[in-house]
Amino acid sequence: MAGPVSGQRAVMRRRQNAFRWAVVTVALLFFGAPLFGMLEFTTRDASGHRTAATWSQLADLGTISQRYPDLSAGLVASLWLAVLTVVMMLVLLVPTMTWVRLRLPGLSRTVEFLCLLPLTVPAIVLVVGLTPVYAWVTYLLNGSAVWLCFAYVVLVLPYAYRALDAGLRAIDVRTLSEAARSLGAGWGTVMARVILPNLRTAVLSAAFLTVALTLGEFTIANLFSRTNLQVAMYLLGKSDAQISVAVGLAALLFAIAILFAMSFVGGQRDTVSPLSRLRRHRQEPT
Amino acid sequence: MTTAPTTYAPTTSGGQRGVAVELTGLRRSYGPVRALDDLTLRLAPGELVALLGPSGCGKTTALRCLAGLEDPDGGRIEVDGKDLTRVPTNRRDLGMVFQAYSLFPHMTARQNVEFGLQLRRQPGERRRARAAAMLDLVGLSSQADRFAHQLSGGQQQRVALARALAIEPQVLLLDEPLSALDAKVRVQLRDEIRRIQLEVGTTTLFVTHDQEEALAVADRVGVMRSGRLEQIAAPQELYSRPVNDFVADFVGVTNRLPGHAHGHAAAVMDADVPLLSGSATSGAVTVLVRPEHLAVRPDAAGGAEVLSVSFLGAHARVVAQVTGGPKVFVQVPSRAVADFSPGQRVTVTPVGEPALAVAREEA
Numbered sequence: 001m002a003g004p005v006s007g008q009r010a011v012m013r014r015r016q017n018a019f020r021w022a023v024v025t026v027a028l029l030f031f032g033a034p035l036f037g038m039l040e041f042t043t044r045d046a047s048g049h050r051t052a053a054t055w056s057q058l059a060d061l062g063t064i065s066q067r068y069p070d071l072s073a074g075l076v077a078s079l080w081l082a083v084l085t086v087v088m089m090l091v092l093l094v095p096t097m098t099w100v101r102l103r104l105p106g107l108s109r110t111v112e113f114l115c116l117l118p119l120t121v122p123a124i125v126l127v128v129g130l131t132p133v134y135a136w137v138t139y140l141l142n143g144s145a146v147w148l149c150f151a152y153v154v155l156v157l158p159y160a161y162r163a164l165d166a167g168l169r170a171i172d173v174r175t176l177s178e179a180a181r182s183l184g185a186g187w188g189t190v191m192a193r194v195i196l197p198n199l200r201t202a203v204l205s206a207a208f209l210t211v212a213l214t215l216g217e218f219t220i221a222n223l224f225s226r227t228n229l230q231v232a233m234y235l236l237g238k239s240d241a242q243i244s245v246a247v248g249l250a251a252l253l254f255a256i257a258i259l260f261a262m263s264f265v266g267g268q269r270d271t272v273s274p275l276s277r278l279r280r281h282r283q284e285p286t
Numbered sequence: 287m288t289t290a291p292t293t294y295a296p297t298t299s300g301g302q303r304g305v306a307v308e309l310t311g312l313r314r315s316y317g318p319v320r321a322l323d324d325l326t327l328r329l330a331p332g333e334l335v336a337l338l339g340p341s342g343c344g345k346t347t348a349l350r351c352l353a354g355l356e357d358p359d360g361g362r363i364e365v366d367g368k369d370l371t372r373v374p375t376n377r378r379d380l381g382m383v384f385q386a387y388s389l390f391p392h393m394t395a396r397q398n399v400e401f402g403l404q405l406r407r408q409p410g411e412r413r414r415a416r417a418a419a420m421l422d423l424v425g426l427s428s429q430a431d432r433f434a435h436q437l438s439g440g441q442q443q444r445v446a447l448a449r450a451l452a453i454e455p456q457v458l459l460l461d462e463p464l465s466a467l468d469a470k471v472r473v474q475l476r477d478e479i480r481r482i483q484l485e486v487g488t489t490t491l492f493v494t495h496d497q498e499e500a501l502a503v504a505d506r507v508g509v510m511r512s513g514r515l516e517q518i519a520a521p522q523e524l525y526s527r528p529v530n531d532f533v534a535d536f537v538g539v540t541n542r543l544p545g546h547a548h549g550h551a552a553a554v555m556d557a558d559v560p561l562l563s564g565s566a567t568s569g570a571v572t573v574l575v576r577p578e579h580l581a582v583r584p585d586a587a588g589g590a591e592v593l594s595v596s597f598l599g600a601h602a603r604v605v606a607q608v609t610g611g612p613k614v615f616v617q618v619p620s621r622a623v624a625d626f627s628p629g630q631r632v633t634v635t636p637v638g639e640p641a642l643a644v645a646r647e648e649a
Contacts, residue, residue: 172387179382182381182459183450183453184453189405197392
């Protein structure tokens with residue numbers, strides 16, 4: 001009996017492997033073809049000859065900021081937006097989620113609902129809702145693009161919440177904070193020296209997601225008439241399509257690099273993080 | 287229900303470093319559930335008191351109130367004469383070991399022990415020396431640079447104990463620290479906790495649901511039910527002189543035998559059993575008799591039948607059904623185990639040790 005059964009299994013394994021490779025190939029083509037198209041477009045001159053002029057121009061930051069001031073302003077604004085959004089998101093979410101877990105567990109569903117809500121709200125609706133708020137923001141602060149960070153914090157809430165929630169579930173927040181408190185730590189010390197170091201992976205994931213989302217955001221910035229990287233690229237596309245596409249490709253590669261960094265950090269969690277091992281050892285005898 | 291007096295003269299086991307702890311009229315409710323119902327408890331300096339009771343009796347709530355991790359609805363908490371009732375946890379100067387493993391996962395054993403000392407701004411050299419001494423005390427000097435995930439459960443709890451003791455707390459609080467460990471490690475660590483507590487002399491409150499653990503390590507054991515202390519006494523007294531049937535049932539194995547009280551004794555299974563103070567003194571009673579206070583002998587005309595015989599190492603247990611009466615547990619020497627077999631007729635009689643009798647309503 002063993003012979004035919006193992007033969008059937010081998011055939012099934014081969015089929016599964018073939019299916020897997022087929023899926024991977026289709027996915028690579030789906031995602032890779034446009035990128036290849038962008039690369040192809042940005043490495044041809046008007047007569048169709050291969051050239052690296054566009055990319056050389058892009059690499060020369062001094063020249064590009066002179067020739068395309070909107071692009072460099074958009075890039076700077078987007079980088080500031082990424083930093084501010086990450087900081088605001090962490091300051092808002094980490095203490096709130098930790099506190100809810102420790103003291104107000106009954107509110108966790110409500111907080112989760114509120115954080116996931118922006119997923120269901122279209123950007124245009126968000127803009128309509130935020131317009132009066134931004135009238136005040138412009139009045140009280142100024143019309144700079146960096147204040148889009150308030151809207152972006154709302155936008156990234158669902159993703160950041162999920163990442164942080166996974167991190168908080170992986171540790172016994174209550175026991176760790178009570179242990180630290182019993183040793184004399186105030187709440188600030190508990191957060192800075194006990195909770196945050198054990199949420200490192202989750203915080204990094206939330207931060208990476210926030211950066212990726214912020215750098216790629218177009219709709220809200222455009223509807224509020226603020227110039228970030230995506231809006232600058234869109235405007236540039238009207239005058240110099242090659243540079244615009246090259247910047248788009250660079251931004252995409254940057255986002256992919258961030259995602260790789262995320263998966264690397266996630267992989268680290270499985271292999272060397274003390275947390276997973278601690279959990280594994282919990283029920284083991286001496 | 288009898289509430290134990292709160293002014294016992296406790297047996298102080300430790301040195302002179304411990305401080306007195308007093309919980310007076312402590313109350314705590316969770317919605318309609320009263321977790322602590324006017325609890326009053328006093329720990330003498332250097333004493334180790336264990337709180338014992340079934341799940342939900344309030345023992346952990348009492349400990350958490352003392353730690354400042356729960357706010358009591360009423361009552362007063364005093365440590366060394368100072369009122370700590372509303373003082374936050376981090377200013378109470380208490381060391382605590384938790385039921386769940388609580389080592390900070392991102393720190394080594396040494397760093398965990400040094401954590402509390404860093405918060406007290408102790409200079410580096412002194413801090414390291416203290417941490418080394420504490421790890422030595424719990425026998426883990428060689429594991430100082432290991433992270434929690436590299437230590438076994440027992441080792442983690444030892445480090446947690448070292449961490450709690452490193453700050454030289456006024457009071458040590460142990461919240462079921464052994465319950466996640468396997469039986470052998472539990473016994474080892476239990477003895478170690480007692481040795482260390484005697485060595486450092488810190489006043490200690492130990493919460494557990496394991497009666498053997500409580501009886502083995504504590505100077506006094508308090509048995510709790512529904513947020514109140516039923517009895518608090520030295521282990522031997524608690525076992526041999528329970529104040530009510532709940533304590534007798536909860537601590538050790540108890541046979542509930544029907545009898546008839548007449549003054550300071552009760553007629554039980556054709557024998558007279560002297561009664562402990564607090565017993566019902568007349569009428570139909572249930573007499574609470576320990577298995578080792580019953581004798582059993584083979585007797586073809588006996589009034590009971592052996593149901594099972596269990597060999598337990600140092601002794602054996604015979605379970606017999608009294609004809610028309612209760613099932614009884616009798617402890618016999620292990621060498622006598624061959625004398626009994628299931629189905630055999632036997633005679634069971636009390637050996638005459640004092641027992642508690644509670645009034646029984648006639649059917």
